[in-house]
Amino acid sequence: MRNLTTPLAGLALLSMSGGLLAQTDDTDEQDGQGETIDEILVQASRTNATVASMPNQVTIVTEEQIQRAITVSDSMSSVLENTVPGFSGSSSSQTMRGISLRGGNPLILIDGIPQYVSMFDSNKEANPIDMDFVSKIEVIHGASAVQGIGGTGGVINLVTKTPSDEDGFSQDFTLRLNGDSAFRKDSLSKKLAYTAGWNQGNLNLMFGYSKNYRGMSYDANGDIVGLVRYSGSVADTETDNMMLKANYSTGVHSLTVMHNAYQMKGRRNYSPVTGCHPNRCSPAMLQSAEPGWDDSVHALPPEDDNQALNVDYVNEDLFSWMLVAQYYTSNFDYRFGGATSAFYDDNNPPAPVVGQTAVTSDKNGFRFALSKTFADAVDVTFGFDSSSEETTQWVPHNNMVIIPPTELDQSAPFIYANWSITDRLRVNAGIREVDSKVSIGDFMPIPYYLVRGSGPVTGGYTDSKDTIINYGAMFDITDTISIHASLTEGFELAEVGRVVRNNGVAAGVTLNNDYLAISPNIHENVEFGVRYDDGTTSFEVAVFEQDAPFGNSYEPNEEGLLEISRLATRRDGANALLTRQFSESVGIGISYAHVDAASDTDADGSYDTDLVSLSAGAPDQLKLYLDFPWWGWDARASWIRYEDKAYKNTAYSFEGYEIASLDLTREFDNGATVGIAIQNLFNEQYIDLYSQISNNNNWYVAGVGRTYGISYNQRF
DSSP states (O other), X not given: OGGGGHHHHTTOXXXXXXXXXXXXXXXXXXXXXXXXXXXXXXXXXXXXXXXXXXXXXXXXXXXXXXXXXXHHOOSHHHXXXXXXXXXXXXXXXXXXXXXXXXXXXXXXXXXXXXOOOTTOOOOGGGSOSOGGGEEEEEEEESOOOTTSTTOSSEEEEEEEOOOOSSSEEEEEEEEEEEEEXXXXXXXXXXXXXXXXXXXXXXXXXXXXXXXXXXXXXXXXTSOBOOOOTTTOBSTTXXXXXXXXEEEEEETTEEEEEEEEEEEEEXXXXXXXXXXXXXXXXXXXBOOXXXXXXXXXXXXXXXXXXXXXXXXXXXXXXXXXXXXXXXXXXXXXXXXXEEEEEGGGOOSSSOOOEEEEEEEEEEEEEEEEEEEEEETTTEEEEEEEEEXXXXXXXXXXXXXXXXXXXXXEEEEEEEEEEEEEOXXXXXXXXXXXXXXXXXXXXXXXXXXXXXXXXXXOEEOEEEEEEEEEEEEEEEEESSSSEEEEEEEEEEEEOOOHHHHHHTOOOTTOEEOSTTOGGGOOEEEEEEXXXXXXXXXXXXXXXXXXXXXXXXXXXXXXXXXXXXXXXXXXXXXXXXXXXXXXXXXXXXXXXXXXXXXXXXXXXXSXXXXXXXXXXXXXXXXXXXXXXXXXXXXXEEEEEEEEEEOOEEOTTSSOEEOOEEEEEEEEEEEOTTSEEEEEEEESTTOOOOBOHHHHHHOOGGGOOBOOOOEEEEEEEEEO
């Protein structure tokens, strides 16, 4: 792969992050301070880079877009699916398993705080905060290590709200109701979100609280959408979220403290009924649900507790340099759903018992960056990141440990440079040296793995040092046409626990530097792109190829449980976006995303077998929207199409589907805004993406049918 990037080396110094392409409703859209999208600083870049200066694809989702999208569906996955090219949504489960960006895992951040559980890919971190507390979403597409470990598909930074710039007290109140087209009582979801801000002199404070009762969903046939047994579902849950944020600024100094506490738990009104996946049964039966909850059968209801604390200090003139320092903690506790299964038994031979698993991951970190501009042309940023994380998985039913406490200590010095060679040519470069140490104690795999050939694990540690580079260039051909090229690299570890518990060696294994099954993996993303923007019409296209020599892909076994395959993988594809603004209220947009992903199963240098959607993201996507006025309302009609796909040299195929939505918004003179939305406008019956590929009876569920939503927002 590096031979493809040789022409870039002579043009570039290096780059850590990137982004040329910005998707918006209007390419001249302004943020709250009057900046155009292209002028906005991208906080996720760790530098002073704007959208227009970054040499690979970036999408900014504005507060207005977020508010419109959450009237249709208020999960982060749904918001991004409706607004970001190349992002594929998830199943309806709490874990959000199945989300992807360019076919890889995106790293989720809240104000720069990593939500990624580095050593256990639960995808639960995709539900980290209420979207009513988010003012902007920054998406950097493609593998990136700018924020550390985990961004193999890109980086998604959720920027939380701040008080109004005006002195005084402000409040924001939102009431939202959603339900199915038959207005069934058990389908009703009720949400209350409240934020209050106070700004006085050098001090500002922000408080947010939301309460969300989610009902059950129904498919287009009027049948109840089943609860995902093992991972837990968003349906029939109760969510509480509280956010506190404070900032004190004086002179060149600024101190910000943010705490977010998010909790989702099952309400016990419904329990799952197992279906039968068509790859395993004939005829196939969708998973369903029935009223009631029996602790002797279903164990404890799923529960998610996500706590994040962030302390930021900025000094704008430290001996003429700008210092940005951050300390953060991120504590994640998740209890999956339960079932009667021999998987959880601690007797030998296994016998079915009621059980479930839980995961705890505690992370803390410190990082700083110093930046300075030389000769009004060269921006230099250097710094240091350090983090520690401990993750464990156990069975609450019998306290059996599936993965003992596993520790990750990581440090990384870095330096990035941006050079404006001329008014039209800019080059970026960066280098990061990552030192990772993983340690684990002795343990015996559970009987499920023992009877399948695995032996004991002798504890120890592995350490590795990896150099991660990024570089790129952007050239403005004219005032309206720009081109860019870049190489960015992302960094990930294997799921240590999942690998070692299923080691497949009867004599057992020892965790040490010779155990290659858990070696780090570098994803190298090469991208070329072009952009046209005349203020009314914009067209963007980016093509990419991403290689991982020691991949980290997932495949379901004969029982539907995920197993890791560490073969060389390649992802290549393209994203294209066209927008046209005819007037202030009339505009159109169309985006297309394609990705092919395959692995080299016989190590001969050819990528012969397609990765399934568990590891490759969605099939081809086509997304359309039309903005238009309607009787005093601002209306948006949108449509998403996932194409059919057969996966080469596998038994899997995907039957495509399409979803249309309509939302109406109207602002009134008293500060009130009313929104009305219809999701799955034409009531199409479909099986969601993850369900079709999972080969697991407990995941086989239908998509949600036509759903109505209404919201009322009052600012005062």
